[in-house]
Amino acid sequence: MHDVTKVRTAAEVLVDQLIRHGVRHVFCVPGESYLAVLDAFHDRDIAITVCRQEGGAAMMAEAVGKATGQPGVCFVTRGPGATNASPGIHIARHDSTPMIMFAGQVARDVKERDALQEIDIRAAFGGIAKWATEIDNPARVPEIVSRAFYTATAGRPGPVVIGLPEDMLRDDVVVADAPRWRPFETSPGAAEMHELEALLRRATRPIVIVGGTRWSVEARDAMRRFAERFALPVATSYRRLTLFDPLHPCYAGDLGIGPNPKLVTRIKEADLVLVVGGRLGELASQGFTLFDIPGPRMNVVHVHPSAEEFGRLYSPALAIHASPLPFAAAAQTMQPPDPIAWRKRTEEAHADYLAWTDTPTEQPGGVNLGAVMVWLRENLPQDAILCNGAGNYAAWIHRFYRFRQFATHIAPTSASMGYGMPSAVAMQRLHPGRTVISLNGDGDFLMNGQEFATAVQYELPIIVIVCDNGIYGTIRMHQEREYPGRISATTLRNPDFAAYARAFGGFGVTVERTQDFADAFQAAANSGKPAIMHLKIDPEAITPTTTLNKIREHARAALVG
Ligand SMILES: Cc1ncc(C[n+]2csc(CCOP(=O)(O)OP(=O)(O)O)c2C)c(N)n1
Ligand SMILES: [Mg+2]
Numbered sequence: 378m379h380d381v382t383k384v385r386t387a388a389e390v391l392v393d394q395l396i397r398h399g400v401r402h403v404f405c406v407p408g409e410s411y412l413a414v415l416d417a418f419h420d421r422d423i424a425i426t427v428c429r430q431e432g433g434a435a436m437m438a439e440a441v442g443k444a445t446g447q448p449g450v451c452f453v454t455r456g457p458g459a460t461n462a463s464p465g466i467h468i469a470r471h472d473s474t475p476m477i478m479f480a481g482q483v484a485r486d487v488k489e490r491d492a493l494q495e496i497d498i499r500a501a502f503g504g505i506a507k508w509a510t511e512i513d514n515p516a517r518v519p520e521i522v523s524r525a526f527y528t529a530t531a532g533r534p535g536p537v538v539i540g541l542p543e544d545m546l547r548d549d550v551v552v553a554d555a556p557r558w559r560p561f562e563t564s565p566g567a568a569e570m571h572e573l574e575a576l577l578r579r580a581t582r583p584i585v586i587v588g589g590t591r592w593s594v595e596a597r598d599a600m601r602r603f604a605e606r607f608a609l610p611v612a613t614s615y616r617r618l619t620l621f622d623p624l625h626p627c628y629a630g631d632l633g634i635g636p637n638p639k640l641v642t643r644i645k646e647a648d649l650v651l652v653v654g655g656r657l658g659e660l661a662s663q664g665f666t667l668f669d670i671p672g673p674r675m676n677v678v679h680v681h682p683s684a685e686e687f688g689r690l691y692s693p694a695l696a697i698h699a700s701p702l703p704f705a706a707a708a709q710t711m712q713p714p715d716p717i718a719w720r721k722r723t724e725e726a727h728a729d730y731l732a733w734t735d736t737p738t739e740q741p742g743g744v745n746l747g748a749v750m751v752w753l754r755e756n757l758p759q760d761a762i763l764c765n766g767a768g769n770y771a772a773w774i775h776r777f778y779r780f781r782q783f784a785t786h787i788a789p790t791s792a793s794m795g796y797g798m799p800s801a802v803a804m805q806r807l808h809p810g811r812t813v814i815s816l817n818g819d820g821d822f823l824m825n826g827q828e829f830a831t832a833v834q835y836e837l838p839i840i841v842i843v844c845d846n847g848i849y850g851t852i853r854m855h856q857e858r859e860y861p862g863r864i865s866a867t868t869l870r871n872p873d874f875a876a877y878a879r880a881f882g883g884f885g886v887t888v889e890r891t892q893d894f895a896d897a898f899q900a901a902a903n904s905g906k907p908a909i910m911h912l913k914i915d916p917e918a919i920t921p922t923t924t925l926n927k928i929r930e931h932a933r934a935a936l937v938g
Contacts, residue, residue: 385550388546398555403451406453409481410480413546426806429827445807453481455483456495462480506537508538509539572695577649584610596705603711613632617655630729639733671691676695737921740918744915761812765815765821766794766817768851769919794818798815801839812902839907850916854919857925878909887913
């Protein structure tokens, strides 16, 4: 415990709490509202990444939370800083990611006068954060920061936002540090595990869907052993691809945007669906069509660390209130039926996955993103981290890349654009020795492309791939489906992204043909600098399986018919 008689400023107490709770990295855009905290950082052992926009800083903190399971931390200034950061808070809420954002605030004695950049933190963030509060009393800094760590990580994790009045941060205070926070697991009850065992004994077509957060390498290993022992097919939920090894014989595929139709059928035909960790949200549930709400046709066993999730969408046949590790640890000790009725179905599911993902599909245009993903999966080290935001380009990652290790894919389940660049900065700051790839659409990249400057500033050799098809592709696709031929506000006129990289002090290369990708990638890697690979993609290549023209023609035919 800290020397309780020592006088510190509230800002110093705050930074000491972060260190005490294990925070090694923070991300920020500075502001005069929290100069005292910046000063406290000056002589403490914690890495700061100064960013170009608060949206980037917040996404970096969110990415740290996603990758480590411990709250990622960022600091932003009051009003405009806090509101700029809101996309990161929204992602953390949707993606169930532990995160804490500290926002500067006006001095206590001018509050509610609309003082410069004043913002009502509780009102502004109350609806999207798990908890939004402000610290008015410097003696309560240890208490509130400690609670923030528990709240951000407990049950279903999420973001906490804490306002810091400027004058409060400068106050001297004598206060003891809080005990170090540690995350708590929730274990399943013996009765629930018996019931699960019985349900499995009666099942003939079970399938497991793993998702959500609070996983770890150990939890993933335990889950694999359980699946192996029971020969269960395991699908990964949307953007939770790293929860199961895709080359394991139990792997049945990725459930999200553009899934293998055979996997969708397999889930619809299942008599028991065991959901571990996830919530089967809109994208994983194929627009809420896979399971009837509130009463699914099959038995759904829902395992989740937050009791609040049970029955929110689907009435479960059995609810198991547990976090992934204790559940998987208990599940692997259960007795599998003998013989296992579904063993052959599991083998078929894995064969279907391999067939669906093995070979790139034919595509119009010079660069085939499927072939690029296959090259990356064959050439990147297994611990390489891929980061991306939202756009149709991501469909090729989901289908053709293979994430062999835990937490090697950092991407928002909330499908928020602009995430690929900042999250890659965060990952390379955490893991200086690992290969970090940032994948972006052309629209996507320029939402937070300014953080390429941060990569240059910290000499992070991230390889940024920009898939330039000259359109907001996802929206154009929906536009052609719903309003065929009536293009409106979905066309982009783009800069030369390779020149953009060079202007920032990075390495830039343009790729117009699939066969040039490998050499260009090597040149980017050999440069040792942050690099942008500008891939020219034919806009017609809108998904791995169809073209814009086909979508338009199909929609027109449907209108006429
Ligand atoms: C922050 C944010 N704004 C808008 C959207 C809506 N949206 C989803 S995908 C998309 C277009 C993505 O375009 P691009 O990055 O060029 O990728 P492409 O689909 O062309 O591959 C848009 C605008 C979103 N998901 N997130
Ligand atoms: Mg695009």
